[in-house]
Amino acid sequence: MNVKRVTPQHVAIIMDGNGRWAKQRGKERYEGHLAGVEPVRAAVRAAVRNNVKWLTLYAFSTENWGRPIAEVEAIMELFCRTVVGEGDDLARQGVRVKIMGERTNFSPAVLEMIEQIESVTRKGERLTLVLAFNYSARREILLATQHIAQRVAEGKIAIDEITEQLMAEALMTAGMPDPDMIIRTSGEYRLSNFMLWQASYAEFYFPEVLWPDFNEEEFDKAIEVFAQRDRRYGLVTDES
Numbered sequence: 001m002n003v004k005r006v007t008p009q010h011v012a013i014i015m016d017g018n019g020r021w022a023k024q025r026g027k028e029r030y031e032g033h034l035a036g037v038e039p040v041r042a043a044v045r046a047a048v049r050n051n052v053k054w055l056t057l058y059a060f061s062t063e064n065w066g067r068p069i070a071e072v073e074a075i076m077e078l079f080c081r082t083v084v085g086e087g088d089d090l091a092r093q094g095v096r097v098k099i100m101g102e103r104t105n106f107s108p109a110v111l112e113m114i115e116q117i118e119s120v121t122r123k124g125e126r127l128t129l130v131l132a133f134n135y136s137a138r139r140e141i142l143l144a145t146q147h148i149a150q151r152v153a154e155g156k157i158a159i160d161e162i163t164e165q166l167m168a169e170a171l172m173t174a175g176m177p178d179p180d181m182i183i184r185t186s187g188e189y190r191l192s193n194f195m196l197w198q199a200s201y202a203e204f205y206f207p208e209v210l211w212p213d214f215n216e217e218e219f220d221k222a223i224e225v226f227a228q229r230d231r232r233y234g235l236v237t238d239e240s
Ligand code: IPE
Pocket: 015, 016, 017, 018, 019, 020, 021, 059, 060, 061, 064, 075, 186
């Protein structure tokens, strides 16, 4: 139904601009990723403070494996190091972490860190932080389709039982609400293979700020922008 929700329940962020931030300072791209860790902490704090229940951060796309090996390795190493350091603090804040993406291509060390962070934070109830890591929306839809087709082939479901809900439950976001707002930093206006199914009625917001410069104030600004939006879902409302 067309209920006006002033605070978004689910905010998703495409964290972009780390490389450009580093380049502007004559630094290696890796240093941009490193500088992108503190804004993640800030986004989590701001999400908790604003009573946002789901925060999804696009951290690494399936396509990002195609970057120079040194950069990919640096990102993986940074992920491991950050997870080791942040787990307890996130748990204290009531944050539950979920890693969303295919668990392929990762080294055993990364897989171990994924399990560790999910386990250490599993009791968090204030906010679920979903890290899209080795995520591709097209792959997600493809895998869901294969899963459903398999069940049809086995005679477990009939074709007319394939509903939007069944599809949603076969996606990696099963059990999550759709994002109310999708933010992409750095002045790029595209989804880059992110949440193609779930974004149907998301509000989009494209601040110019590069991800390493993102902070709690920027998050609050996004929340204010969201509150001004009139979501119509194809209907006619008093404001239209
Ligand atoms: C986003 O920053 C982080 C990842 C994709 C891993 P980029 O690394 O894409 O930064 P730009 O777009 O090159 O500035």
